[in-house]
Amino acid sequence: MVVAVSLIPIPFRIVALVQERNNLFEYPKERLAAIIQEVGFRCTSCAKCCTRAFNGHVFLLDRDVTEVKKIDPSALEPAPGPEFCDQDGTFYVSGYALRAKDDPVGSCWFLEGGRCRVYDRRFSICRIYPYMLHREPDENGNVDWRQISGLDKHGEYNQNIPKEECVSLARETREYENAFLAQEISFLEFMHDYFEQHRLRHVQKVYDTRMRRFKKGGPITVMVYYDGQLEEHQCIKYRNFAGR
Numbered sequence: 001m002v003v004a005v006s007l008i009p010i011p012f013r014i015v016a017l018v019q020e021r022n023n024l025f026e027y028p029k030e031r032l033a034a035i036i037q038e039v040g041f042r043c044t045s046c047a048k049c050c051t052r053a054f055n056g057h058v059f060l061l062d063r064d065v066t067e068v069k070k071i072d073p074s075a076l077e078p079a080p081g082p083e084f085c086d087q088d089g090t091f092y093v094s095g096y097a098l099r100a101k102d103d104p105v106g107s108c109w110f111l112e113g114g115r116c117r118v119y120d121r122r123f124s125i126c127r128i129y130p131y132m133l134h135r136e137p138d139e140n141g142n143v144d145w146r147q148i149s150g151l152d153k154h155g156e157y158n159q160n161i162p163k164e165e166c167v168s169l170a171r172e173t174r175e176y177e178n179a180f181l182a183q184e185i186s187f188l189e190f191m192h193d194y195f196e197q198h199r200l201r202h203v204q205k206v207y208d209t210r211m212r213r214f215k216k217g218g219p220i221t222v223m224v225y226y227d228g229q230l231e232e233h234q235c236i237k238y239r240n241f242a243g244r
């Protein structure tokens, strides 16, 4: 039986993430650099990866959210799949995502004529994509390391990438994954204390009921974790915002 992540006690989830972080540090970055070199991926500016149709959502680290707030705060929306919903029907999510435009493919808010209009200031995940370094299950449920996203679905391959560039990409990718895990751990620690202090608890039934209503157009309140605190948002249905 698969247990919904939200139902696993927070301390267990924190321990699992800390273990994941240890795994990350044990993974030799030379191995990732070698994979990057072997794959030889080059972006062809097809802009597919900047759409929800291809990539779901773009999750932002806190440092990226700070940047987006300076550039255009309306480009932010609560990340989809809130982790918790309390007994009063308020949702909680670990961070922000980039807003998508309401076009057929859900283009990133910053995608203009097939080009990123903030390219020089693009965000952490945009800098390392399509590289990643985390463990996740494949379609058969086998958990293993994943290093490249969307392999053979975009860009060109077998290109000659200089070794220094591969090493630098491997370092940046590991740094991103570490920052991501640190943000998730910090969110869970915060939520553990917040729920205790306010006598709140996650109620899956309320989560499911509210989410069903939301998908039909009803408003919900989402508290987004950013910079060590929660920011409140009133949300109505938008593209691809979904429960887990």
Ligand code: SF4
Residues within 6 Å of the ligand: 049, 050, 058, 098, 108, 109, 110, 111, 115, 116, 117, 118, 119, 122, 123, 126
């Ligand atoms: S910020 Fe730029 S690079 Fe990142 S997803 Fe949006 S358009 Fe693409």
